[in-house]
Structure formats: structure tokens, C-alpha cells
Amino acid sequence: MTKHRIRNDELAALFEEMADLLELSGENPFRIRAYRHGAMAIAALADPVADLIAKDFDLTSIEGIGATLAEKSKVIVDTGHLPQLEKLRSEIPTTLRDIMRVPGLGAKKAMALYRELGICDLTSLREACEQGAVAAIKGFGTKTQASILQNLGIVEKAAKRLSIDAADTLASRLREHFADCPEIEQIEFAGSYRRRKETIGDLDILVTSQSPKKVMDRFAEFPAIQEVLARGDTKMSVRISDAFQIDLRVVEPEAWGAALQYFTGSKEHNVHVRSLAKSKGLKVNEYGVFDTHDETRRVAGRDEQEVYRVIGLPWIPPELRENRCEFGVDIKDRIKNLIQLTDIRGDLHMHTTATDGENSIEEMAARAQEMGLAYIAITDHSKRVTIARGLDDARAIAQWRQIDAINKKLDGSFHIFKGIECDILEDGSLDLSDECLEKADWVTASVHFGTRQSREQITDRILGAIRHPSVHSISHPTGRLISRRNPYEIDLAAIIQAAKEFDKCLEINANPERLDLNDIMASSAAEAGVLLVINTDAHSLSNLALMQYGVSVARRGGLSKENVLNTRDLQAMRSWLQKH
DNA sequence: GCCGTTTTCGGCCCGACTGTTTTCAGTCG
Numbered sequence: 001m002t003k004h005r006i007r008n009d010e011l012a013a014l015f016e017e018m019a020d021l022l023e024l025s026g027e028n029p030f031r032i033r034a035y036r037h038g039a040m041a042i043a044a045l046a047d048p049v050a051d052l053i054a055k056d057f058d059l060t061s062i063e064g065i066g067a068t069l070a071e072k073s074k075v076i077v078d079t080g081h082l083p084q085l086e087k088l089r090s091e092i093p094t095t096l097r098d099i100m101r102v103p104g105l106g107a108k109k110a111m112a113l114y115r116e117l118g119i120c121d122l123t124s125l126r127e128a129c130e131q132g133a134v135a136a137i138k139g140f141g142t143k144t145q146a147s148i149l150q151n152l153g154i155v156e157k158a159a160k161r162l163s164i165d166a167a168d169t170l171a172s173r174l175r176e177h178f179a180d181c182p183e184i185e186q187i188e189f190a191g192s193y194r195r196r197k198e199t200i201g202d203l204d205i206l207v208t209s210q211s212p213k214k215v216m217d218r219f220a221e222f223p224a225i226q227e228v229l230a231r232g233d234t235k236m237s238v239r240i241s242d243a244f245q246i247d248l249r250v251v252e253p254e255a256w257g258a259a260l261q262y263f264t265g266s267k268e269h270n271v272h273v274r275s276l277a278k279s280k281g282l283k284v285n286e287y288g289v290f291d292t293h294d295e296t297r298r299v300a301g302r303d304e305q306e307v308y309r310v311i312g313l314p315w316i317p318p319e320l321r322e323n324r325c326e327f328g329v330d331i332k333d334r335i336k337n338l339i340q341l342t343d344i345r346g347d348l349h350m351h352t353t354a355t356d357g358e359n360s361i362e363e364m365a366a367r368a369q370e371m372g373l374a375y376i377a378i379t380d381h382s383k384r385v386t387i388a389r390g391l392d393d394a395r396a397i398a399q400w401r402q403i404d405a406i407n408k409k410l411d412g413s414f415h416i417f418k419g420i421e422c423d424i425l426e427d428g429s430l431d432l433s434d435e436c437l438e439k440a441d442w443v444t445a446s447v448h449f450g451t452r453q454s455r456e457q458i459t460d461r462i463l464g465a466i467r468h469p470s471v472h473s474i475s476h477p478t479g480r481l482i483s484r485r486n487p488y489e490i491d492l493a494a495i496i497q498a499a500k501e502f503d504k505c506l507e508i509n510a511n512p513e514r515l516d517l518n519d520i521m522a523s524s525a526a527e528a529g530v531l532l533v534i535n536t537d538a539h540s541l542s543n544l545a546l547m548q549y550g551v552s553v554a555r556r557g558g559l560s561k562e563n564v565l566n567t568r569d570l571q572a573m574r575s576w577l578q579k580h
Numbered sequence: 581g582c583c584g585t586t587t588t589c590g591g592c593c594c595g596a597c598t599g600t601t602t603t604c605a606g607t608c609g
Contacts, residue, residue: 030592034581066582104598106607141600191609204609232597237608247609249596267593267609274593279585285594 005050005455006077008042014082015039015069020097021088023107038069040268044324046524047493050077093120103151103229104144112137126152150227154243161199162244163482164549165512170203174222174246181218183211186256190263194318196552198482198515202245204263212250219248255287257304262286268323269316276327277311284311319555325523337560341551343567346375347544349421349444349475349507349535354399355380356388358540361399361406361416367541369414374570377419377442378403382431384423385448393436396420400439415570417441417577421475426450428461430468437470441577444507444535446475447488455489462490466498472580473505473533476516484513492521496528503580505533505565510550511543523557533565 019035041064042049052059059070076082092114098121099110113119116137117128125148128134135145162170171189178184184207188194191204209215216236220228224240231237236248251259262270263286270284277284281292288301289310300306305315313327314335320326325334350364351357357364361378368376380399381390391399400418407416419442423431426449430437437443445465447458465471477495478487499506506525509516514537517525522532534550536543554564561567568576 028581031581033592037582064582068581104607108606139600139605143599147598202609230597235596237597262594263609265609271593278593283594287595 005048006080008045008049011049011073011076012039012043014076014085015042015072017094017097018082018085018088020100020107021085021092021094024092024096024100024111025088026107026111034064034066035069037064037268041065042073044322044520046520049073051493053077095121098122098155099125102148102155104147105151109139112139122152122155154239161201161483162203163199163512164193164196164552165546167193167200167203173224174203174205177222178207178215178218181215183209183214183218185209185253188260190260191265194264195266195321196319196549196556198512198518198553202247205246205248206256206259206263207248207250208253208256209250215250216248222246249286251286253302254298255301257307258284258288258301259286260304261307264318264321266322269321269326272323272327273311273313276313280311282311317555319552320558322556325558334558334560337562339551339554339559339561339564339567341548343561343564344373344534344547344551345569346373346377346566346573347536347538347547348377348417348419348442348473348533348566349379349509350376350538350544351380351388351421352378354395355385355390356539361403363541364538364544365406365410365414365416367544371544374413375415375417375573377417377444379419379421379442379444382420382422384425384431390423390431391420393433396432396436397439415574419443421446422471423448424461424465426453426461428464430465430471434470437468440470442473443471444473444475445471447479451479451488453488455491458488459491459494462495463498466495466502466504471504472577473507474499475507475535475537476509476514477506478516478518478521480516481513482515487516492524496525496530499525499530500528503531505531508532508534508550508553510534510536510546510548510553512546512549515549515553517553519553519556521557522554522559526557526559526563531565532559532563535566 015035016039019032023032041062053074059065059073060067072082096110096114099105099113100107113125117133119125119128129145129149134140134148135142178187186208188206189203190206193200193203207215212234216231219236225238226241227239229237229239234250238246240246249263274284277289282299283290283292288298289307291297291299300310308315314332316326317335317338347368352359352361352364365376381388383390383392403416403418418440420440422437422443422445424445424447425431430445447461462474465474478490480487506517508522525532534554536546538544
């Protein structure tokens with residue numbers, strides 16, 4: 001029995017703090033990296049470490065967790081404290097970590113500021129800069145001091161991450177901007193944007209050109225730029241509004257593939273790729289793959305596929321480059337079967353003017369059909385969602401009659417399922433009567449209220465919904481809103497287990513604000529044999545195009561189309577529903 | 581601190597840019 005239910009992100013944060021404090025104290029860099037690596041490994045786990053320990057699971061079987069971090073994890077879970085961390089905290093002000101976050105400052109400079117001037121937080125740093133005291137420290141100067149002052153403003157504003165859809169908008173504006181630059185031969189956006197992460201911390205633009213200077217001049221004309229942070233022969237960094245950074249890198253065509261590989265990351269993926277290459281007598285950098293014995297001999301570089309091939313790897317789709325599963329023995333099959341947007345045949349979660357949607361059933365259906373889908377389910381809210389004028393039994397049944405009539409007019413190539421997004425109420429019951437729910441083709445159950453209940457209560461509510469005979473799926477299972485609201489506390493492992501047992505689906509909600517389940521959770525559900533469903537939760541015609549973001553989550557989770565219910569054609573979908 | 585087809589010690593990815601240094605350290609990705 002564990003006394004402290006610490007979440008994985010909290011445990012990871014303690015190891016991150018440990019790493020920061022060790023770095024400030026000038027520890028061995030590899031030891032520091034081990035803590036950071038361990039923190040990431042824990043953050044990426046689907047199951048809470050506390051549960052794993054309770055089950056006597058061997059934590060050292062997790063890559064990046066050795067005997068020391070496993071033991072420290074146990075201590076934290078058992079006692080809620082880590083003595084080594086507390087000792088470090090007593091030696092070094094932990095607020096120095098804020099100073100390390102200022103762009104241009106790292107552990108060494110933060111420590112120098114502390115040692116020389118007693119600066120230990122952002123306020124005293126600002127004061128010292130304004131008084132000119134910082135420029136007098138050895139290793140600093142007037143330029144460093146000025147840049148600190150400027151960057152303090154950015155840190156205080158807390159640099160925002162862009163949601164993936166906002167990043168798409170920015171990327172297309174940049175593409176248009178560069179369309180006027182004939183010197184550009186190839187252009188691609190790399191980094192976490194290309195890996196389709198749910199939020200993007202900065203944007204990396206990669207270009208081939210014979211005239212880097214002209215490309216950079218054109219970049220400098222991008223209207224949103226507030227400041228040019230750095231500009232060299234091949235690399236330029238700028239800041240646009242909201243403290244968001246864009247990096248531009250110009251490379252030779254011979255290096256295009258290598259640069260694309262390098263700048264797509266992730267960092268952890270690249271570290272693994274490079275050490276694999278090294279074991280084969282090869283060296284990988286952003287210019288190519290080279291023979292270790294004759295570094296003038298470029299083995300690959302122009303083409304990204306080639307870069308992977310010479311290292312003995314298949315070309316790995318960017319979404320999988322997170323050092324999670326892509327170096328496993330089954331990677332070729334996984335890549336071959338990886339789900340694509342074109343695998344999606346239907347969309348089983350959307351709203352209409354009957355509740356808080358902007359369009360009618362017919363309009364939603366027509367747009368879905370235009371987009372190539374074979375079916376949709378209309379799933380308006382149930383009555384508990386009063387603000388959306390949710391449907392009661394009578395209105396739901398009336399809407400389903402209307403759908404029957406519309407289906408009759410369709411030629412059979414497209415079908416509208418009669419659905420409902422039924423609220424799971426605070427007491428665990430469903431918002432519509434059993435007799436009503438029985439008449440629906442598709443019932444997806446959601447929690448919208450009472451999200452501050454205990455982990456046990458919310459989990460029980462969802463488990464109850466999973467066991468309900470009329471429910472087919474649980475929508476946005478964790479309720480998180482990216483950058484706005486944390487997921488509610490749930491026992492995901494128990495929910496996955498119940499979904500498997502009762503043959504119910506869990507949703508990947510494709511709305512870029514939700515993306516819920518996320519990649520790691522979806523992967524863990526799929527591994528357990530649970531069928532997922534990817535839905536847009538559209539409230540308008542344009543929202544139907546959000547499906548791609550849900551598919552990206554599924555791809556990042558390594559899912560195949562077999563893992564996802566709505567990749568099935570209309571006939572297969574009908575027979576699945578008949579059996580359920 | 582982690583890890584192992586170089587396996588229990590001795591490595592651990594690698595290069596660009598800036599500012600301050602007069603040859604390099606720190607930071608960043």
C-alpha cells in the first residue's frame with residue numbers, strides 16, 4: 001500500500017529539480033543527464049509509478065531508470081520526500097532555477113551571478129542589471145547584461161507554446177511569405193512541428209539555397225518579427241509576438257536529408273540514432289553520414305530515407321521519433337501498419353444546431369460526405385449541459401426520427417448514425433433514461449461536471465458508464481484542456497481494463513485543445529487490446545477538418561488502423577454496432 | 581547515473597552562434 005499518491009509528472013518534476021540543482025553545483029554532466037533522462041522516462045509512462053511499485057514491478061526494466069533512480073522513486077512514493085533533494089535545496093537556492101530559464105543563461109552563469117552578487121531570483125537579477133552590476137562580473141559584459149534585461153521580459157511573460165493547429169497557421173503564413181523568394185530550392189518545417197506534437201515550443205524552418213543571405217533577408221521581412229536574436233552564415237533566429245521563437249537554417253542540397261533528420265529530432269531520437277551509427281563505424285551530423293575512418297567520405301545526406309538506410313534503419317515517420325518504440329524489433333511492421341488520415345471512414349462525435357453546434361444535421365452530413373467519409377454519428381449533448389440546451393429523452397428521440405428521414409433520402413452510400421453524447425452525472429448515473437439510450441445507434445458518454453471529485457469517484461463514474469449496456473464509447477476520457485485545464489484524476493489503468501472487458505471504445509478527441517486521450521495513453525489502451533475511436537467533436541463544418549490532429553496523436557502512439565473503430569467501412573461498422 | 585554484439589568499467593551526440601575571451605566557455609538545440 002502506498003501512502004502518497006504522487007503523479008508521474010510530479011515525480012518527474014522532482015528529478016528535473018534534482019538535475020537542475022546538480023547542474024548548478026557543477027556535477028558531472030552525465031549524471032545530470034541521467035536524472036533528466038529518468039524524469040522523461042517517468043513522464044512518458046502511462047501507468048503511475050506509485051501503482052507499479054505497489055505491484056512490485058521492476059522499475060529498472062524501464063530504459064533510463066537504473067538502480068539509483070528506482071530506489072529514489074520508491075523513497076518518494078513511500079515517504080513523499082527525497083533526502084538528497086532536500087540536502088541540495090538547503091545548499092543552493094532553488095529559485096536559481098528560474099535564472100537558468102532566462103535565455104542565454106545556464107547553470108554556470110546563474111551560479112556566477114549568485115556567487116558574485118548574491119542574485120537568486122528574477123527580481124534581484126533585474127535590479128542588478130539595471131544598476132549595471134552584472135556587466136562587471138568576469139565572463140559577463142554590457143551586451144550580456146542588456147540581453148538579460150530584455151530576456152527577463154520574455155521569461156516574465158512566460159513564453160507560450162503554440163497549439164499544433166496554431167502552428168499550422170503560422171507555418172502556412174511563412175510558406176506564403178517565402179513563396180516570393182526564388183532563391184529557395186526546398187523548404188520544410190522540422191522539429192516538434194514535423195513530429196506533430198500537441199504543442200510547439202518553437203518552429204524550425206529548413207531551407208536549401210545557394211544564397212543563404214538572400215533567404216535570411218527575406219526572412220527578416222516577415223511582418224510578425226519583433227526581434228532578430230541571432231544571425232550567422234547559415235542560421236538565423238527570430239522572436240515573434242508572444243515570445244515565440246522561429247529558427248531558420250540554410251543547408252546545401254547534398255545535406256538536405258541529413259539536416260531534415262537532424263532538425264526533426266527529437267533530441268532523444270537523434271542521440272540513439274547517432275550512437276547506433278557510431279557502433280557501425282559511422283558519424284551522423286546535420287551535413288550527412290560519414291565514414292569514421294575517412295571523414296571526407298559522405299555515405300549519405302541528400303535524402304532522409306538514405307540517412308536511415310545506411311544506419312540500418314527503415315525510414316521512421318516523424319511522429320514516431322520520440323525514442324519510445326521506433327528502435328524495437330517490430331518497427332517495420334509498425335510503420336507499415338501505421339494509421340493514416342485516409343484510413344478514416346467515419347466520424348462518430350459531432351454537434352448540430354439542436355444544441356451548441358453551428359450547422360444542421362444535413363449540412364454536417366453533406367460536408368462529411370464531400371470529405372470522403374462513409375458515415376457520421378450525430379451526438380448532441382444531453383440535458384445536463386444546459387448551457388448548450390442539451391437534449392432530453394423526447395428531443396433526442398425526435399432528432400433520431402429526423403435522422404431516419406434524412407437517411408431515407410440518402411442513396412445508401414452515406415449513413416448517419418443516431419447518436420448522443422450522454423453526460424455521466426455526478427452521482428454516476430447517465431443523463432438520459434435506459435429506454436431512450438437503447439434506441440440510439442451510438443452512445444458516447446462524457447464527464448462534463450463534477451470534475452473536482454476524488455480520483456475514486458470520477459473513476460467509478462466512468463467505470464459505471466463503461467458497464468452500461470447502451471454505452472459504446474467514452475469521450476475525452478481525461479477532460480484536459482491543453483494549457484488551460486489539467487486532466488481530472490482518473491485511474492486510467494482501471495478504465496482501460498474495463499473497456500477491454502466490456503468491449504467498449506475510448507476516444508481520441510481530435511480537437512487540438514483536447515487531444516484526449518493523448519499519444520501515450522492511446523498507445524497504452526491499444527496495447528491492452530482496447531479499440532479506440534478518433535472523432536472531431538465538431539461544432540461546425542470547418543471543425544470536421546480537425547480529424548488530422550486526432551490521427552497524428554494515434555500515429556505518435558504507434559497505432560494501426562486495426563486499433564481504431566472508425567477506420568472500418570460502413571458495412572463493418574454496422575455489424576460492429578449490431579453486436580454491441 | 582545509466583548501460584552493455586567493445587558488457588561490470590569507461591564511455592556517454594555534435595555543431596552553430598555569441599560574447600568575451602585573444603583561443604574559448606557557455607548556451608542552445
